[in-house]
Amino acid sequence: MKRSATAALLVTASLIAGCSGPGGGGTAGGASTTLNIATMTLPQSLDPKDANGSALPFFQAVYDTLIKREPDGTYSPMLATEWKYDDGLTELSLTLRGDVKFDDGTPFDAEAVKANLERFRKGGGAQAKTLNDVKSIEVADPTHVTLVLSKPNPAMLYYLSDAAGLMANPKDFAQDDTLKTRPGGTGPYELDQGRTVIGTKWVFTRTARYWGARLPYDTIAISYFDNETAIVNGIKTGQLDAALIQDADQQISVESDPKVKTVKQEFDFQGVFLFDRAGAVTPELRDPRVRQALNYAIDRRTMLAKIRQGRGAVTSQVFGPATAAYKPELDTYYGFDQAKARALLKEAGHESGFTLKLPRIPAIVSDALAASLQSDLGAVGVKLVWDDLDPGSAVQRIFRDRAYSAMVMNMGQSSADWVAVGEVVLPGAFNMFGYTDDTVKKLLPRIQGSAAQDAKADLQALNEHLVADGWFMPFYRMTYLHVSDGSVTIKPQDGMAVPAIYNYAPAQ
Amino acid sequence: MAAFVVRRIAAGALLVLVISFLSYTLLSIPGLDVGRQLLGQSASQDLVDAKNAALGLDRPVLVQYLDWLAHAVRGDLGTSWFTSENVVRAIANRLPVTISLMAGVTLVTAVLAFLLGVWAGVRRGAVDRFVQVFSVIGYALPNFLVTLVLVLVFAVHLRWFPAIGYVGIGESFSGWLSTVLLPVLSLSVGSVAGVAQQVRSSVIEVLRQDYVRTLRARGLPPSRIVLRHVLRNASAPALAVLGMQFVGLLGGAVLVEQIFGLPGIGSMTVTYTTRGDIPIIMALVMLTVIGVIAVNLVVDILIGWLNPKARIA
Numbered sequence: 001m002k003r004s005a006t007a008a009l010l011v012t013a014s015l016i017a018g019c020s021g022p023g024g025g026g027t028a029g030g031a032s033t034t035l036n037i038a039t040m041t042l043p044q045s046l047d048p049k050d051a052n053g054s055a056l057p058f059f060q061a062v063y064d065t066l067i068k069r070e071p072d073g074t075y076s077p078m079l080a081t082e083w084k085y086d087d088g089l090t091e092l093s094l095t096l097r098g099d100v101k102f103d104d105g106t107p108f109d110a111e112a113v114k115a116n117l118e119r120f121r122k123g124g125g126a127q128a129k130t131l132n133d134v135k136s137i138e139v140a141d142p143t144h145v146t147l148v149l150s151k152p153n154p155a156m157l158y159y160l161s162d163a164a165g166l167m168a169n170p171k172d173f174a175q176d177d178t179l180k181t182r183p184g185g186t187g188p189y190e191l192d193q194g195r196t197v198i199g200t201k202w203v204f205t206r207t208a209r210y211w212g213a214r215l216p217y218d219t220i221a222i223s224y225f226d227n228e229t230a231i232v233n234g235i236k237t238g239q240l241d242a243a244l245i246q247d248a249d250q251q252i253s254v255e256s257d258p259k260v261k262t263v264k265q266e267f268d269f270q271g272v273f274l275f276d277r278a279g280a281v282t283p284e285l286r287d288p289r290v291r292q293a294l295n296y297a298i299d300r301r302t303m304l305a306k307i308r309q310g311r312g313a314v315t316s317q318v319f320g321p322a323t324a325a326y327k328p329e330l331d332t333y334y335g336f337d338q339a340k341a342r343a344l345l346k347e348a349g350h351e352s353g354f355t356l357k358l359p360r361i362p363a364i365v366s367d368a369l370a371a372s373l374q375s376d377l378g379a380v381g382v383k384l385v386w387d388d389l390d391p392g393s394a395v396q397r398i399f400r401d402r403a404y405s406a407m408v409m410n411m412g413q414s415s416a417d418w419v420a421v422g423e424v425v426l427p428g429a430f431n432m433f434g435y436t437d438d439t440v441k442k443l444l445p446r447i448q449g450s451a452a453q454d455a456k457a458d459l460q461a462l463n464e465h466l467v468a469d470g471w472f473m474p475f476y477r478m479t480y481l482h483v484s485d486g487s488v489t490i491k492p493q494d495g496m497a498v499p500a501i502y503n504y505a506p507a508q
Numbered sequence: 509m510a511a512f513v514v515r516r517i518a519a520g521a522l523l524v525l526v527i528s529f530l531s532y533t534l535l536s537i538p539g540l541d542v543g544r545q546l547l548g549q550s551a552s553q554d555l556v557d558a559k560n561a562a563l564g565l566d567r568p569v570l571v572q573y574l575d576w577l578a579h580a581v582r583g584d585l586g587t588s589w590f591t592s593e594n595v596v597r598a599i600a601n602r603l604p605v606t607i608s609l610m611a612g613v614t615l616v617t618a619v620l621a622f623l624l625g626v627w628a629g630v631r632r633g634a635v636d637r638f639v640q641v642f643s644v645i646g647y648a649l650p651n652f653l654v655t656l657v658l659v660l661v662f663a664v665h666l667r668w669f670p671a672i673g674y675v676g677i678g679e680s681f682s683g684w685l686s687t688v689l690l691p692v693l694s695l696s697v698g699s700v701a702g703v704a705q706q707v708r709s710s711v712i713e714v715l716r717q718d719y720v721r722t723l724r725a726r727g728l729p730p731s732r733i734v735l736r737h738v739l740r741n742a743s744a745p746a747l748a749v750l751g752m753q754f755v756g757l758l759g760g761a762v763l764v765e766q767i768f769g770l771p772g773i774g775s776m777t778v779t780y781t782t783r784g785d786i787p788i789i790m791a792l793v794m795l796t797v798i799g800v801i802a803v804n805l806v807v808d809i810l811i812g813w814l815n816p817k818a819r820i821a
Contacts, residue, residue, distance in 0.1 A: 042779075044546060045592035052548060124558055126547040180592040197601045198593040200771035223769075225672075226779050229656075230769030233671035236664050240672070393537075395544040400553065409549075429550045 033218040035488065035504055038231040038243035042199065042224055045180035046191065048116070049123030051163035053412070053497075060501045061204040061220055063185030064212070065165035066094060066113065067157055071503055073322055073415040073494035075157050078212070079108065079167055079186065083160075089152035089449065096143045100186050100211045102169040108186050109142040115170040117147070120163075127163040130155070152448050154455070155418035158495075188215050188501075200224055216505050235260060238485040244498055245481045248309040254483050261507070263482040265492040268410045269315060271474030272358070272373075273424075276405030277435040284354045285405055291470025293344035294356075295334040297380040298373065302336075304476045307368050311479040317467050318424055318474055320413025322494055325420070325459035330467050341380040353381025358406055360386040361394050365408050373408075402432055406473075413477070415495035417459050421447065425466070439465045509812065513805070520801040524794060528580075531793045532573040535786050536565075542589060542784050563589060576790060586787035590780065595791045598776075603795075605674050605772035608684070609764065610757050612692035617699040618750060622739075624700070625707025625746070629715065630734055639704060646701025651760055655694040655767050662690060672769030691764045698760070699753045706749040710742035744811045751807035755800050 043055035051059045068078035082095040100108040114137040121131040133153040138146045149156070159165065169184040178184075181198060183191055189204035196202050204220045223240070225231050228250040234240035236257050245251050246268075254260050274294070279286030300314040317330040345351060356377070360370060365386070374384045387404075389397060397403045409430075414420045425444070427434035443462045447455045466472065480497060482490045484507070491503040543559035544551065560566055564575070579586060585595035628639035663671035669690050675683030714720065715738060723733050761774035773792065780788040 042591050044590060047592075050592075124555060124562065126551050126555075128555065129552060177587075177592070181594075197771065199588070199591045199598055199776075200601065223673075225769050226775055227766050229767055230672050233659055233664055233767075234673070234769060237667060237671040239670055395549065396541045399544060399549065399556075400541070423550060429552065 035217040035220045036239070036241045037220065037222045037504075038225055038234060038240045039222055039498070040225060040228070040231075041498070046183040047123075047179035048163065048166035048168050048185075049120050049125040049128070050180075051166055052126040056163065056496065057498055057501050058202060058222060059163070059166050059183075060187065061189040061222075062183040062187045062191060063166040063168060064100075064187050065161050066096075066167065067161040067165055068502075069158070069161035069493070069495070069500070071491040071493050071500070075161055078161075079113075079165075080160075083157065085451075089451070090149045092147040092149065092156055094145050094147070096145065097211070098143045101209075102171070102186055103184050103190060103207065104169065104171065106169055106171055107142075108167065110139040110145040111142070112167060112170050113137070113145045114139050115173065116167050117164070119173060125163075127159075130159040130162070130164050153418065154448060155416050155422060158414075158416040158419055186211065188212065189220060192219075195221075215502065220501060232483075235483050235485050238487070240485065241488045242482070242484045242490055242499075242504060245483055246478070248307075248311050251311060251479075251481045252309065254481070259486045261484045261486050261489075263490055263492055265480050265482060265497075266313065266321070266413075266477040267480055267497045268412050269318065269320070269474055269477045270364075270408070270410050271318070271472055271476075272406050273409050273430060273472055274406045274470065275402075275430075275432050275435070277437075277471060278433060280405075280433055281403070282354070282356060282405035284348075284350055287348040287350075288469050289344045289348040290350060291473070292334075292468075293341040293348070293380060294377065294382065295470055295473050296337045296341035296344065297382065298376045298473065298475065299336045300334075300475050303369070303372050306372065307366065308476065308478055312476045313479075314476045315474050317463055318411075318413075318472050319417070319420055319459075319463050320415065320477065322415035323413070323417045323420060323459070324456040325417050325463040327460055327463060330463065333467050338376075338380050345381060351381070353383060355383045355385060356406070357385045357387055357404065358408065359389050359394050359398055359404050360408075361389060364410055369408070399429060399432065410478070412495075412497055417455070418447070419495075421462070424472070425462070437469070439469075509809075513809070516801075516805050516808075520798075520805070523801065524797050527797050528577065528790065528794060529573060531790060532576060532786070533569055535784065535789060536569040536572065542786075545783055546589065576786075580790075580794075585791045588780070588785050588788050590783050590785045590788075595787050598788065599773070599791055599795065602772050602776050604676060605765070605770050606758070606761055606774060608674075608677070608688045609691055609695060609761055609770075609772065610754060612688055613695045613699055613757055614750065614754050616692060616696040617703050617753060620696070620700045621703035621750075622707055622746070624704040626711055626734065626739060626742075628704070628708045629711025629742075630730075630738075632712075636708070639708060643701040643705045643708075646697045647705075649697060651694065651698060652763055652767070654697050655691075655764050658690050658694050659767060674770045674772075687768075687770070691768050691770060695757060695760050695764055699757070702753060703746060703749050707742060707746045710745050711738055714738045714742045740814055744815045747807055747811055747814070751803050754803055758796060758799075 037057070039054070041054040043058045044050040044052070046058060046062065048059060048063055064079050066078060066080045067083065068076045070076055079100060080094040080096055084093050085091065094113070096110060096113065102108060117131060117134065117137050121128055121134060133149045133151055134147050135150040136148045138148060140146065147156070167185060168179055172178045172184050182193070188207060188210045190207050192203040192205045201221060201223045206218045228245055228247050231240060231243045232245065232250050232254045235243055235254060245254055255262060274285060274291055276282055276285050277291070284290050295316065304310060304312055304314055313331065315331040316333040317326070319325040345353065370386055377384045398407055411423070414423070422428070424430050425440060440462065443458050447458045447462065482492055482499065484490055487507055489505045489507050490499055493499045493503055541556065541560070542563060542565060543556040546559055547556055564572060587594055588598060624639050628636040659671055663669045669686050674687045677684040720733060720738065723737060758774060761772060762778055764770070765772040765775040766778070773795070777792050
């Protein structure tokens, strides 16, 4: 009796194990029809006006952008087939496809573009500011529309290939909340409401009548996870097909599996943003020599080796390698030279050092990083004090109260120079004290008012100035790993941490 | 008994109201800038202020709370600030996952812990020592370690079970069983250890009592004494512990759901609490409080049924 019970148990167990197996994506041998992507980003909604950063793939499945951004950062036609600036660079004319319809049969036309751009600009979303320079939108005929800008904006094509360029069906604008959970665009997929659990898993199925090139997958499923351990296990067992892994330890863990395919990409850099260059909070920072001394004081190579296990590249500049402003030699501009740091501090009249108080958000500043910075700066006489903050009150203290003169940040490096300039140089969230100087004032209008290819020299001059004047204290660019279970080939997307949905294909 | 149940339910309702007010006030600490979290660090302050106003966060906390309460009593718990999903639907989608885990662990614990506890209490000697050692180890082992070892061995290495994800019981029974088995096992280790100890000491205590000696003297078969009399009397304290374990499981479920990538209430609580998504967190708090009250009530009724002496008039 006992023996038969045990046997029955064993049979049941093996049955369960047998039928379940690792389910999901890659069917061995045959063509895979479902792409299972893991993400750690929750989209605020599927309404394009809420589109932002790493959530873009959710939107790309359902909406097309006016302009397509290729993996290498170049632009190619999508809903707009041609675009052209006038000589003053303040009028951008777009020619639109005439054969595109929204899911419900409504034709896509210039009026739809106007309605979308105007709604995006006033919609209160995180990226609404990208259309700040758009003064008006003029419709000539159903396939021709012109964006009139208040001043030249070299990043406009980038924005139209990003969140601002996502085109939704204007019929859905009347009820304000419809698009949040029931998106309607002209894109290659539709949200499968029945199989989607918002907040957990979004399933997109192919639209049969899509106007454009067929993407290789019939279904794209994007699943949310709040930690990389589960993602790595899912990749190793083939339950997930593709993901981005940021943590160095998890990268090492996933690389140890021979079936797993990986592609490296440097995207975010980590460093201290020295906001207070006018010395409002910390007067010592007013002197460029002090900012330079801080840069000489830190041992970037050791930091990279210990904190990122060598996964990345040291740098002293905030512009990424894909930009025109980037100069390879600026990566090593500040060597590790504490004697020089002490000399600069002495020259600036701060021989006895000073105290620098920085906010510490544990998710960004690990214990190792906190200790390393503290000891490096301490060695040249700068007393670094960490203010431990929870993420909620941190944003309040940093951005609203402007209580700190600097902070450690991780930041994506856009491939579009003017996007990078807008984020770190122009007055705004990351230049919260609105600091500028004569060199910057001289260079910015020249960069803004010339075509991208003509601005290279000025951009590089700007970059050199920012490095030499110690506007920032960058540590290193971090290597991120795009991983797949072996069934997918992933092309990293220039200017984005996560690949665009067009960048996945079945492995050969 | 009926009056007792009614009294308990009324007290429970009052408790729910008080806790909802306290939670709302605590969640609305001024530092939690929801607009900024929604729009990201690079958004301008004007935009952030406008977002906060659109969410009604510029109003006094009491007004916000009363507004929430007025909607909640009508069954409208609002939509998530961070994902725009309907709160009721969001929780309904994730509840089956956590209930599967909790029911599974409670079942495993009830069966195994009672078997082990009675075995140890009745047999004593080597068996008792074995159960004691098992209990101490089971209780002391960190939950995350047990979970990680189970995942790495049985899912990633042997591939007997899926490493992540959940299949609904309605979708496929075997799929459901295969996705919840490892998480249930990892949660059960500590739970079984705790309850088995309690059962063991209760059994030993009951066995020492006079009426057991009398029953033995009357020549009743030992199995009948244990099953009919001892177990019934020893169950009450063990049930109380089992009830507490059930409530405490929610904490353990957080970690297990994260490691197994299960879309349950536990991982949901962490994700939305760190963001300050008040509509979702309030619903989760209410669910937990009501759950705790209900479990305690059921345990009390069960104990009363098992042990007439414990019955409350």
